[in-house]
Amino acid sequence: MKLLQSFSCFYIIFAVTAFSVSIKELLYYFVISPTHIGGVVKEHSVTIYDISEQAGVSIATVSRVLNNSSNVSEATKKKVLNAIKDTGYTPNAFARGLGLNTMKTIGILAADSSDLYLAKAIYYFEEELRANGYDSLLCCTGYALKDKKAAIDLLISKKVDGIILVGSNFVYPDVADNKYILNAAEKVPVMLLNAELEGNNIYCVSSDDYKSMYKATGELIESGFKNILYFYNSLSYSGALKERGFRDAMRDAGISVVERQLQFFEGTREDVHGMAAQLEKTASAGLKFNAVIAADDTLGLSAVKYALSKGYKIPEEFSVIGYNNSMLANCSEPELTSIDNKLETLCQKLTSTLMGVLSGEEMPKKTVFSGEIVTRGTTKAK
Amino acid sequence: MKLLQSFSCFYIIFAVTAFSVSIKELLYYFVISPTHIGGVVKEHSVTIYDISEQAGVSIATVSRVLNNSSNVSEATKKKVLNAIKDTGYTPNAFARGLGLNTMKTIGILAADSSDLYLAKAIYYFEEELRANGYDSLLCCTGYALKDKKAAIDLLISKKVDGIILVGSNFVYPDVADNKYILNAAEKVPVMLLNAELEGNNIYCVSSDDYKSMYKATGELIESGFKNILYFYNSLSYSGALKERGFRDAMRDAGISVVERQLQFFEGTREDVHGMAAQLEKTASAGLKFNAVIAADDTLGLSAVKYALSKGYKIPEEFSVIGYNNSMLANCSEPELTSIDNKLETLCQKLTSTLMGVLSGEEMPKKTVFSGEIVTRGTTKAK
DNA sequence: TATCCATATGTAAGGGCTTACATTAAAAAC
């Protein structure tokens, strides 16, 4: 039996080679045919040609029906629509995109889409974009520069109509490092959330992190705290603003700041325990602090955790202010005072700006919203 | 001056119409040229033709270099790569996709990408997919059926190679409502995370939520709690499993359950205060409970909040178990015992299954992982 | 009735890429 099979197989190959068809081609057609994908045999998919044939019209007419173009009689329209329904036809977005050079897609870049704040931003963007007929291509890049570059190239090759950089860590202090954004902006509009960068075709929407942090620090000082620790985990553009806000507020209050009073946390953004541990370590290394102002709610929460573990009375003996006013602020006990930077507003504004740019309107290159301190249990009420 | 302008403009139109160019065409070329997009004049973008010219080779060779195909001499390769670098060429993914009928893109559908758990899942998927050379098209659908349908159609017309449905709320109790998934699966493989559905080209990866909940309830009972409130906010597939796990565990322990002991929370998934308020209301309506088992960490956290507000000693007088073992579990004080359903493992498995399916391998239609109770401060250690 | 238009439909040319097949040049075998 086995022998017979081999034989007949050989026979076929022989017969075919007589017609000068290569074995490779043979394999191609009979074995590794690319129409066999995903476990389903993809029957040659339905195209406008099939529709045009079935409806007895030209492909141009079909296309016109699909695009709701003018000058198609009701009768033909009906015929075409029926044919579409019968065949279950879906237009091929590639072919369309190739012709139109747009796929109505916006690339969204975020370092980490699971970060509470960024996730929220992505959600708002996706929602707004969809409402405007655009889709979102999501790329999470991590925090390394070269991955960000690669992701942008990829988005551009996918012909996105615009790029949104979610979060300030796309803009670097060193100007040269931002070249990759300028390059991208030569091809499509680039939108920055919570970061600023001058450049043609670059638009920025951000919250005034400097002012927010300056004000928050000021409030802590006013309510009697002088030994304030600044706790941060990002060297981003807005990170720098926040830090400056803290420093300036301290300086303006005549309080000097030693460097180790600014604590950088290197671990992951969710590691509440690690954060609390770092505060503990800092304290036992001799630094005295009875208040923490954090660049992020998670950091703020860890400070609450630390203070509770030390038995401090919050907010009388120990105060904490977080940043972003995320749901986390409601989770600790006492609840966390936090700076709300109006994320939803920012995202809406950014999207509408992008839409304006895409339709050729003149749009503001820079929009800044101011934040607001939401007072909860970790600071004294004024 | 104004007049002069008008005049010269008229002159041009006249001159051109003499060559029989329509006004429409004129407008097309001079005013609404589609090459003028996003405020930047999109110079006719670089194609392989430009590269081939500059490198002095054929387009086929350029393509071969781009695809790392065999049989290109080092010398030509270098020439081509230089030309690419010089021109800043990026391949047009549409054209590529049109030929290959794939854009190496997977559609990710989630009801709400800002939900802590779903966001994490999306993050893992994005990461895994990228590692496999695929991109992610993200659609957030909300929780309404018809929006889910529309989103799927959209993804299919964008020729995604597969679809991942993140979260169990894509599968409905009523079989007829799931037709839309079966339809999608006729075109591309559909992957379900934390849900199950029989069907050709549908693959499910989930955690054993029934067993986890059964076990967790059992532990609460064993440590002496009988008045357990089940707190949930989702009527999803896995939601039903969890509920059954709870009910069966109670029944098997000989404890009868009244319906209002199962509390459904209708508000948003982040509204910790609303959740706590509902527990408060339930208690003051006369239901006695000294333990809460929650279908989600946020719900669990709200129970901790409630218990603290009542002055209960946790975990001795009041115990809580959450679900998902998210970062929230580390945020409360005491920290929340929670069920870890191995999200990362699930996502990895799901992605690798999808990759297998896409390359034509036979893959398991259903994979189930069991969860694990991570004991923290809201339950007594065993 | 002859002329002109508006409306409805068709024809064909891209758009940028991949790839089977054809061709050429160089190396290996004779």
Place this chain on the structure above:
DNA sequence: GTTTTTAATGTAAGCCCTTACATATGGATA
């Protein structure tokens, strides 16, 4: 030195749409 093989490159067709322009058809206008 001639023939065969192999490696390197080129040619051209096809992927499925959109749309400018050409054509056909009927009705309104002169």
